[in-house]
Amino acid sequence: MDIDKNMGIVVVDDFATMRKVIKNLLKQAGYKNITEAEDGVEALKVLKSEKVDFIISDWNMPNMNGLEFLKAVRADSKLSGLPFLMVTAEGLKENVVLAIKAGVSGYIVKPFTAAVLSEKIEQIAEKL
Amino acid sequence: MEYDSLISLIDSIASDFLFIDGKKIDVPAAGKFFNKLEALIKEADNRKISQMKSVAAGLNSLLEKIVLNDIDDEAGFNAFEKGIILMQKIGESFKNTGGYEGDIETFAESICALTGEQRAESKEQGVRQRALADNEIQDESLLRDFIIEGLEYIDEIEVNLLDLEQEPENLDCVNAIFRPFHSIKGVAGFLNLETIRDLAHILENLLDRVRSKEISVSSRLIDIILDGTDALKALIIKLKEDLEGNSAEPLEIDLAALRKRIECVEQDVPDTVEVKKLGGILVEDGAITEENLEQGLEVAQQSIPPKKNGEALISEGKVTPKQALRKQTGQAADTAVIRVNIKKLDDLIDMVGELVITQSMIRQNSFVLSNSDRRLSRDVSRLSSITSELQKTSTRLRMVPIKQTFQRMSRLVRDLSRDAGKQVAVVMEGEDTEIDRNMVEEIYNPLVHMVRNAVDHGIDSSEERIKLGKPEKGMIRLKAFHRGGNIVIEISDDGKGLDRDLILKKAVEKKLIDSSQDLSDQDIYKLIFLPGFSTAAKVTDISGRGVGMDVVKQAVEKLRCKIEIDSAINKGSTFALSFPLTMAIIDGMIVRVGSERYILPTTAIRQLLRPVEDSYNNIVGKGETINVMGNLLPLVRLYKIFGIEPEHKNPWGAIVVVVEGENRSKCLLVDEILGEEEVVIKSLGESLKSAKGVSGGAILGDGNVGLILDPEGLFELSERLG
Numbered sequence: 079m080d081i082d083k084n085m086g087i088v089v090v091d092d093f094a095t096m097r098k099v100i101k102n103l104l105k106q107a108g109y110k111n112i113t114e115a116e117d118g119v120e121a122l123k124v125l126k127s128e129k130v131d132f133i134i135s136d137w138n139m140p141n142m143n144g145l146e147f148l149k150a151v152r153a154d155s156k157l158s159g160l161p162f163l164m165v166t167a168e169g170l171k172e173n174v175v176l177a178i179k180a181g182v183s184g185y186i187v188k189p190f191t192a193a194v195l196s197e198k199i200e201q202i203a204e205k206l
Numbered sequence: 207m208e209y210d211s212l213i214s215l216i217d218s219i220a221s222d223f224l225f226i227d228g229k230k231i232d233v234p235a236a237g238k239f240f241n242k243l244e245a246l247i248k249e250a251d252n253r254k255i256s257q258m259k260s261v262a263a264g265l266n267s268l269l270e271k272i273v274l275n276d277i278d279d280e281a282g283f284n285a286f287e288k289g290i291i292l293m294q295k296i297g298e299s300f301k302n303t304g305g306y307e308g309d310i311e312t313f314a315e316s317i318c319a320l321t322g323e324q325r326a327e328s329k330e331q332g333v334r335q336r337a338l339a340d341n342e343i344q345d346e347s348l349l350r351d352f353i354i355e356g357l358e359y360i361d362e363i364e365v366n367l368l369d370l371e372q373e374p375e376n377l378d379c380v381n382a383i384f385r386p387f388h389s390i391k392g393v394a395g396f397l398n399l400e401t402i403r404d405l406a407h408i409l410e411n412l413l414d415r416v417r418s419k420e421i422s423v424s425s426r427l428i429d430i431i432l433d434g435t436d437a438l439k440a441l442i443i444k445l446k447e448d449l450e451g452n453s454a455e456p457l458e459i460d461l462a463a464l465r466k467r468i469e470c471v472e473q474d475v476p477d478t479v480e481v482k483k484l485g486g487i488l489v490e491d492g493a494i495t496e497e498n499l500e501q502g503l504e505v506a507q508q509s510i511p512p513k514k515n516g517e518a519l520i521s522e523g524k525v526t527p528k529q530a531l532r533k534q535t536g537q538a539a540d541t542a543v544i545r546v547n548i549k550k551l552d553d554l555i556d557m558v559g560e561l562v563i564t565q566s567m568i569r570q571n572s573f574v575l576s577n578s579d580r581r582l583s584r585d586v587s588r589l590s591s592i593t594s595e596l597q598k599t600s601t602r603l604r605m606v607p608i609k610q611t612f613q614r615m616s617r618l619v620r621d622l623s624r625d626a627g628k629q630v631a632v633v634m635e636g637e638d639t640e641i642d643r644n645m646v647e648e649i650y651n652p653l654v655h656m657v658r659n660a661v662d663h664g665i666d667s668s669e670e671r672i673k674l675g676k677p678e679k680g681m682i683r684l685k686a687f688h689r690g691g692n693i694v695i696e697i698s699d700d701g702k703g704l705d706r707d708l709i710l711k712k713a714v715e716k717k718l719i720d721s722s723q724d725l726s727d728q729d730i731y732k733l734i735f736l737p738g739f740s741t742a743a744k745v746t747d748i749s750g751r752g753v754g755m756d757v758v759k760q761a762v763e764k765l766r767c768k769i770e771i772d773s774a775i776n777k778g779s780t781f782a783l784s785f786p787l788t789m790a791i792i793d794g795m796i797v798r799v800g801s802e803r804y805i806l807p808t809t810a811i812r813q814l815l816r817p818v819e820d821s822y823n824n825i826v827g828k829g830e831t832i833n834v835m836g837n838l839l840p841l842v843r844l845y846k847i848f849g850i851e852p853e854h855k856n857p858w859g860a861i862v863v864v865v866e867g868e869n870r871s872k873c874l875l876v877d878e879i880l881g882e883e884e885v886v887i888k889s890l891g892e893s894l895k896s897a898k899g900v901s902g903g904a905i906l907g908d909g910n911v912g913l914i915l916d917p918e919g920l921f922e923l924s925e926r927l928g
Binding site for chain 1: 232233234236237240241244270273274348351352355356359382385388389390391392393395396397
């Protein structure tokens with residue numbers, strides 16, 4: 079199935095360099111509409127104001143971490159169906175289970191390549 | 207009936223399972239299973255069906271392995287299927303007979319076997335994946351971003367570490383330190399910066415254990431994290447240097463030693479790593495200690511504490527001053543911030559300066575002045591109010607809070623006080639006061655010296671403090687506030703205070719002053735700024751070598767700053783530095799000599815007077831002097847220096863401005879004082895940069911150009927002439 083490369087993706091991470099890394103990888107994979115947000119609070123604002131089809135979020139962030147953000151998305155009737163890819167670090171696998179329980183669509187472990195990221199996105203998007 | 211809810215849960219798991227295609231349990235499906243298994247385990251526990259509980263728990267951990275890719279998808283899928291069937295069997299059996307006699311061991315073993323052996327394989331896969339990532343991203347601009355952001359994060363870590371030391375129980379602090387390490391590690395992994403990643407990883411792990419209360423916060427722990435942070439900073443700075451092409455010697459970070467120290471803290475045993483290594487994970491340590499030994503001179507052969515790296519690194523830190531203040535967690539979200547290259551800002555501010563001048567030229571243009579068009583004059587005055595507003599706003603763009611500088615000082619105090627064996631707390635006030643970013647770098651060195659001085663000479667030892675009835679822990683207070691167009695930075699300590707008589711005695715001994723001179727307390731205190739002056743009885747590696755305070759004085763003069771000292775024996779001292787907010791504007795006094803106008807920095811002016819004939823002396827060998835309140839000060843005839851025709855040649859017809867240079871004052875002869883004005887400093891360009899006696903030019907309010915005079919340079923010129 080062809081994935082719409084024009085879909086709106088929001089990248090949520092407090093570390094600007096990391097956002098850029100992920101953005102570059104997404105661009106390598108052909109995605110064009112990428113928005114950034116610094117944390118869950120910012121991301122929720124973005125979700126309300128812009129058309130977003132896919133969320134890629136870091137776990138560890140100030141203000142509202144990835145899990146809290148995920149829960150907030152799932153609790154919002156307008157947003158609850160959005161695909162949500164969680165970015166986690168190695169060695170924090172207990173977090174992954176928490177995220178899965180909270181309804182994450184997929185997770186990806188840092189560091190990853192454009193190919194792996196692209197595959198994850200496709201896997202998740204195909205299910206929709 | 208009793209078991210219906212249990213059985214329906216199992217059935218719902220089984221029916222979900224039927225809908226899985228491709229023998230692969232994906233993340234959303236796993237999410238459902240997890241939640242249902244959780245409910246099942248609870249239910250089984252309530253009803254005390256241990257077999258059901260253990261099978262469900264087994265499935266739960268199997269599911270974890272599946273979603274974490276620790277085992278093969280298909281194998282996991284098959285095992286999961288077996289588990290569901292087994293649970294159905296147990297459920298049926300309980301429903302019918304109220305018990306289950308069958309075997310669950312085989313299933314448990316098969317799960318253990320599955321999860322145990324496959325782990326190694328998936329790790330390999332992980333390594334392969336990383337290797338791939340290595341080649342893919344080596345973007346230079348990413349590296350640059352990482353360096354800037356990484357260094358900011360490190361500053362943040364330092365601050366929070368110091369806070370944590372004050373409040374060891376504060377979990378928010380721990381989190382605030384953990385997070386940046388974690389982020390640095392993450393990006394370093396992508397950028398193939400292995401040492402940085404490993405180091406950040408070690409520190410992150412350590413903090414994670416602090417977070418989970420496995421390790422308690424001690425100053426030893428803080429030391430380790432600080433040293434680790436220093437090393438991390440050094441690595442990032444090294445990365446920066448490499449990128450800029452001016453690569454210094456290779457930097458070796460002894461990760462093994464750090465790990466060892468961490469182990470020692472964990473087991474709560476004394477460090478087994480050598481003390482010297484302890485002080486610095488960095489290699490460059492040795493040189494500094496040797497220097498100390500040489501400088502030791504008359505010092506008894508007691509052990510000299512090795513210089514801490516922290517300090518060296520902090521002074522190194524001036525290379526990369528913080529560009530924008532990261533917002534604090536509490537007040538985030540409501541202020542949007544963008545990062546702008548400082549060069550662009552400087553250019554903007556320069557251009558605005560040009561605009562102000564052009565505007566003032568238009569305003570002073572004779573055509574405009576003589577024109578009676580009301581509309582034109584209204585527009586011109588509107589133009590000037592807008593430009594002046596624009597100038598204020600643009601200067602403000604470059605303002606940053608002084609907080610960051612203060613925080614670096616508090617780190618410095620921590621390191622210095624430890625080396626000196628004193629206990630010192632730092633209190634900050636007015637850290638939100640803003641200052642031109644370009645000034646931040648300039649005031650850094652003088653502040654370091656003042657703070658060093660306060661720790662080494664100011665704060666007394668614990669014993670002395672107790673004897674005097676003071677709290678055992680000394681206090682250094684850093685305070686900033688605005689006064690007029692200046693920012694005042696006060697550094698106070700509650701230590702010994704300055705000994706007026708000792709300073710005087712020393713100064714006479716060293717022939718820095720004449721014993722007959724009558725000096726005020728302020729004047730005496732200021733003697734400590736003279737080159738070669740030191741009252742410290744012994745030389746330490748912190749201060750006391752007689753250098754330092756004169757560095758302060760020099761830097762301070764360059765910045766047109768004023769120092770005031772207030773001190774009381776055994777109560778402490780306060781050094782107040784008052785700096786202009788920006789280097790771009792100066793408070794000047796406009797003076798006229800003949801038809802020329804000059805600007806004197808107001809900070810340098812001590813007095814204005816119209817001398818009487820009697821106060822003038824011309825002594826052979828000493829030159830012309832004016833008696834100013836009992837002091838004979840040399841007279842400098844500005845018109846002679848600049849070769850112009852003055853209105854008055856006799857001092858008693860003219861006006862004398864008493865101006866202060868480096869540790870001496872002289873009288874400048876001028877024709878008239880035209881007033882005070884805030885002027886925008888314009889550089890005279892490269893070719894006139896080395897011109898003595900003049901530090902710049904400025905466009906005056908009436909459109910005329912005036913030269914800004916540099917008192918010290920003028921004094922030198924007059925000495926050469928006379």
